[in-house]
Amino acid sequence: MRRIPLARLILGAALGGLLAASSARAADDTKLPKVEWSFSGPFGTYDLASAQRGFLIYQQVCSNCHSMNQLYYRNLEGIGLSEEQIKAIAASVQVPGGVDDNGQPIQRPGRPADHFRAPFPNDQAARAANGGALPPDQSVLELAREGGADYLYALMVGYSDPPADMKMQPGMMYNRFFPGHQIAMPQPLQDGSVQYTDGTKPTLEQEAKDVVTFLAWAAEPEMVERKQMGVKIILFLLLLTGLTYAVKRKLWSDVH
């Protein structure tokens, strides 16, 4: 019928508009490298070994400057750490423990129920220690950047010397994927920045992949459960739609 091409045109325009709108803000002159993520796609799950290696990097590198305020040590069960491991990790840091009998603030070893310890007591202290720049909280960083995991990975591997004609602000590093290309964070990861205990070779690319897997898990710890539930619900709805449509056909059969 004549209506179909028009309907298709409208649908096409609608989808085109939607896609254009969603990619509108991603327009930068540097295209993000495509990485194969364990957690992409409707059946994706987190590669827990990779996330654990990523946590090691977070512990040894990121957490020197970046907070992760939304996470508790107990959450680490989600990347497959055991209760004992979590207790040991929490106990390895000192956290504020209220006040003693004289009203003086005290520190105590962390417990699984504690938030990840922040490296700085407040934003001002963080800025003062980082040349005026504030290292962003990493809890939902993966959701808070256009490009998500791909962008964070690109940022880790995007450091280089600035082009000859580029004038750098004092204390700034060149990173071709950072908006404006001048970033206050020095290159955090190099080949061999950490020693992996599982025999994985700590290349820059491997480290970047691992830490981003960890950050993606931290931002959406519910993702695996969500996708698994989604598959079941969609299958159920497809069945229900089929049944409903069959009932509808039967009921309407005497009308036409």
Added chain:
Amino acid sequence: MVGLHKSEFKNPLVRWIDTRLPVFTMMQNEYGSFPTPRNFNYFWNFGALAMVAMMIMIITGIFLAMNYVPNTALAFDSVERIMRDVNYGWLIRYVHMNGASMFFVVVYIHIFRGLYYGSYKTPRELLWMLGVVILLLMMMTAFMGYVLPWGQMSYWGATVITNLFSAFPIVGKSIVTWLWGGFSVDNPTLNRFFSLHYLLPFVIVAVVFLHVAALHITGSNNPLGIEPKGPQDTLPFHPYYTVKDSVGICVFLIVYAALVFFAPNFLGNPDNYIPANPMVTPAEIVPEWYLLPYYAILRSVPNKLGGVLMMFGSILVLFVLPWLDTSPVRSARFRPIFRQLVLLLVIDVIVLGDVGAHRPEGWWVVVGRLATTYYFLFFLVLLPVVGKLERPLKLPDSISKPVLGGGGPLPGGAPAKPMEKA
């Protein structure tokens, strides 16, 4: 008239209630035997879908409000706590968040249906106007809801939108201060937005009730745009349209679930996962997708007050639509010129949405202005003029004639709905 209602229900308990408060009779009359044109296509699902979307929003919203803290220092963290520590909090929030988008998709298609098939024409003017009131309330509710997580786009969106009122001469600044409850977007603003975000949905429910009540006075329009002439033209609402709406609801839920479970942040803005910071302005401040066309109209006018007036005008013009359209023929099927123009309007609004998502630079400005011009041209000039000049096709004698006639080609293909014949 005082006196007990004469109930036709047999069940003693139902009968006892129904004689004193005839809600069962009402439901039977309005949703059971209610005579409904027999020739609806699937576009007539979208009213029911909007009702479902509204109920989902209210139910999820109530549970979110139990865990949300409307305080600038705690709001962002409380939302993250819902996502991480509240049992199935992530599900409730993602359903609510994407529900706003689904509600608008459905309502926009519902509005298109009304436009295309002339559902706004006499005697359904008031029904249409109530619908526009619902749209306005929805936009306000959605805007205030978007402020609640207190992310960067929440804060800056609130700042930009409330500042629009400062464009009005003399009283503008006072209005803005009054809206804010202070001298900038801050805790009092968040508190009142939360309060209103909880209130307005129930106002929407009330207006929806009026909308449906008015619908049940005039009866539904239909794809042919001619009134039913007798029982051969109608079907009882139940079971024919309850089951047909159910099919639509299932398909709606599939799309909805795909978004919620597999791409819950696809329609969101990453900046809203950064806590609000009054000292840092995001590179670009953009509203949610469903408000982009109005945003494009706002930015297409080089004068601030002019832009604000045009933006409000783009909605207000819908109130007088029944009197702008001078054609007595409702359905676009029988109006060849109007049909092309109204489909062009759909493309125009999508283009406006695209423009709204881009910086107003270079070609986007030109496209935005052209699209804005067509939007107003359509309503204010083309509709009145085309209604007078156009020669509509011959209308069928009745609904049942083309439906039951079978065989030969009919205007617009009313009987050849593939989904019903397949």
